[in-house]
Amino acid sequence: ELKVEQNPLFLSMQEGKNYTIYCNYSTTSDRLYWYRQDPGKSLESLFVLLSNGAVKQEGRLMASLDTKARLSTLHITAAVHDLSATYFCCLGAQKLVFGQGTRLTINP
Amino acid sequence: EAQVTQNPRYLITVTGKKLTVTCSQNMNHEYMSWYRQDPGLGLRQIYYSMNVEVTDKGDVPEGYKVSRKEKRNFPLILESPSPNQTSLYFCASRFTVYNEQFFGPGTRLTVL
Numbered sequence: 153e154l155k156v157e158q159n160p161l162f163l164s165m166q167e168g169k170n171y172t173i174y175c176n177y178s179t180t181s182d183r184l185y186w187y188r189q190d191p192g193k194s195l196e197s198l199f200v201l202l203s204n205g206a207v208k209q210e211g212r213l214m215a216s217l218d219t220k221a222r223l224s225t226l227h228i229t230a231a232v233h234d235l236s237a238t239y240f241c242c243l244g245a246q247k248l249v250f251g252q253g254t255r256l257t258i259n260p
Numbered sequence: 261e262a263q264v265t266q267n268p269r270y271l272i273t274v275t276g277k278k279l280t281v282t283c284s285q286n287m288n289h290e291y292m293s294w295y296r297q298d299p300g301l302g303l304r305q306i307y308y309s310m311n312v313e314v315t316d317k318g319d320v321p322e323g324y325k326v327s328r329k330e331k332r333n334f335p336l337i338l339e340s341p342s343p344n345q346t347s348l349y350f351c352a353s354r355f356t357v358y359n360e361q362f363f364g365p366g367t368r369l370t371v372l
Contacts, residue, residue: 161300185360194350195303197360240302245357246310247318248293250302 154179156243158251166259168230173254175224175241184224185242186215231258262287264364266351272370273341281336281367283351291354292334294326296347309334341371
C-alpha cells in the first residue's frame with residue numbers, strides 16, 4: 153500500500169529565506185505531482201515529475217525527484233508572501249495518494 | 261473556458277437524507293476522481309473513473325456511490341449520509357493517468 157508523508161506539516165518563515173519541503177513515499181511510482189492550495193480555494197497543479205533525477209522550476213519554486221530514495225523535494229528560494237499556501241505532493245497512477253500537506257506561511 | 265464544475269458548493273443536510281453532488285468537466289478528460297479533504301489528513305480518494313462505465317474504489321469508498329454514464333459527468337451519491345461524512349469534497353479530472361489533475365471548486369458538506 154502506497155504511503156506518502158510530507159514534512160514539515162507547518163512552516164512559518166520570513167520573506168527572503170530559503171526552505172525545503174520533503175515528500176517521502178513507500179513504494180515505487182511512475183510519477184509524482186505537486187499541487188498548491190490557497191486558503192479557502194481549490195488545488196492547482198505546480199509540477200509533474202516523471203523520472204529519477206527530474207528537476208522542474210517555476211519562479212521561486214523548484215521540485216526534484218529521487219526515485220531511489222523515494223523522495224521528492226520542493227525548494228523555495230527567497231520566499232515572498234504570495235507563496236503562502238498549502239502544498240501537497242501526490243503519487244500514483246489510477247489510484248492516487250496525497251501527502252498530508254505542508255502549510256507554508258511567509259511573513260514580511 | 262476549460263473547467264471542472266461542482267454543484268452545490270455548500271450543502272447542509274440531515275442524517276439519512278440522500279444527496280447527490282454533481283461534477284462536470286468540459287475538457288474531454290477520460291479520468292475523473294472524487295476526494296474528500298479533512299484537516300490533518302490531506303486529500304483522500306473516494307472513487308475514480310477511467311472512462312465511461314468504468315469506476316473503481318479509492319481509499320475511502322464506504323458510504324459513497326458514483327456513476328459515469330457520460331464522459332463529462334461524474335456524480336457523487338451519498339445514499340444515507342452520516343455526520344462523519346461532513347467534509348470538503350473535490351472532484352478532479354485529467355486526460356489520462358499520465359497527466360496532472362484539474363480540480364473543481366469544492367463542495368462543503370455538513371451532515372447534522
